[in-house]
Ligand SMILES: Nc1ncnc2c1ncn2[C@@H]1O[C@H](COP(=O)(O)OP(=O)(O)OP(=O)(O)O)[C@@H](O)[C@H]1O
């Protein structure tokens with residue numbers, strides 16, 4: 001099992017060198033993370049170039065969420081280098097980043113469960129962090145309203161999160177993350193607790209963001225969507241990158257048996 | 271029956287008003303003190319350092335398991351006999367503060383830990399600092415959770431000020447005792463005193479219930495939230511469409 005893994009990683013690296021014009025917004029090198037002595041991420045390398053969309057797929061418990069959480073340091077890596085927007089933020093288990101809030105504003109995150117603040121209205125959810133980041137009230141409010149329009153929930157802007165549907169909540173969460181003008185957006189299974197209709201709504205917002213050139217790293221089980229929007233797909237299993245490459249290659253003609261197995265269970269091989 | 275009301279109440283009117291004022295003062299001062307101390311104890315109990323947690327737990331358990339009257343006697347007579355003579359008001363407030371802080375700390379602790387962990391993470395992911403997360407995310411939600419219990423404690427505290435009659439605190443109950451000894455009309459006097467307590471507590475608890483309901487409905491109560499929601503409403507006039515005057519968050 002270990003043999004093909006390393007091959008996959010090295011081949012992916014050699015066959016797809018980053019073009020000199022692009023710049024990595026997120027660069028992860030040799031990332032290791034264990035919980036209670038159990039290795040959850042094992043020497044993971046990953047780059048997300050500006051304007052690119054990278055999708056992470058894989059079975060439950062494979063370490064996808066942990067990988068995302070290491071990018072904005074919600075989780076502290078044990079080993080390896082995390083670089084965001086050209087700055088090393090964490091290296092060999094040491095926090096290098098001096099401005100954690102600043103890092104978090106550079107990296108927007110949308111969670112699987114909508115983590116809107118339930119005690120304030122949708123529009124206030126979008127304003128709050130902007131104000132703490134030093135944006136003036138009128139500007140913050142205008143930006144919030146504009147973003148809520150963009151994700152199509154402006155008509156519900158004065159509702160509390162509980163009064164919104166799941167799809168609406170998730171779109172507000174996207175607006176909230178965008179409000180800080182992040183350089184990259186992380187999505188952790190943004191549609192997996194939504195019904196098909198709400199999933200469509202959220203995916204269409206994400207598709208628009210993709211078309212506008214937003215840099216995104218997303219974990220998803222929506223394989224057709226990943227196939228459509230991604231520039232690069234990464235298959236993670238047991239804390240390792242088993243296979244990665246262009247979406248059509250990884251999702252349609254996977255080289256690794258593990259990948260084929262995974263895709264077969266998700267019914268997306270054909 | 272017609273002889274029930276024979277006390278010349280008009281003679282006691284100004285004394286009663288003074289006593290009422292006293293009761294309200296004890297309640298307000300003690301409640302504010304108990305909330306602050308209770309919050310401090312709750313935060314200690316949630317602290318990462320075990321000695322802090324132990325001290326807070328000890329405090330809570332001690333004062334929850336001693337009768338309030340014993341605390342009042344300790345504060346007024348006990349401390350005086352040890353050389354620390356507190357005036358009645360200070361001793362009374364101190365007793366109420368330490369007693370109710372113990373209960374409030376339990377309410378606050380469970381409210382704070384009742385806020386979902388995902389909320390802290392969402393705050394962190396948005397680059398809010400520790401203070402920002404506590405002040406804007408945890409505390410407002412904890413208030414929502416703590417409000418019912420806290421309100422019960424406020425009304426309970428108001429009624430408990432009557433125990434201060436034992437140190438002649440000049441509040442309503444003490445005044446009742448004075449009038450009784452002057453008129454020997456215990457039934458009439460204590461009925462009136464009880465009615466005054468009821469007239470204080472009933473509207474207060476109804477008001478608090480209303481407050482609870484508003485907070486639960488997410489109604490913006492603070493001036494800055496009201497201003498923000500109003501400004502948003504103006505900007506959103508076109509989007510909100512026909513239902514624009516029916517403010518969502520103020521239902
Ligand atoms: N805070 C934690 N403490 C201990 N173990 C954890 C923690 N977070 C994650 N794990 C473990 O790490 C492994 C990877 O978890 P992770 O959530 O990253 O997987 P995932 O690929 O996102 O799975 P899913 O598709 O179910 O979301 C799992 O075995 C999980 O139990």
Ligand SMILES: [Mg+2]
Nearest residue numbers: 064065066188
């Ligand atoms: Mg996950």
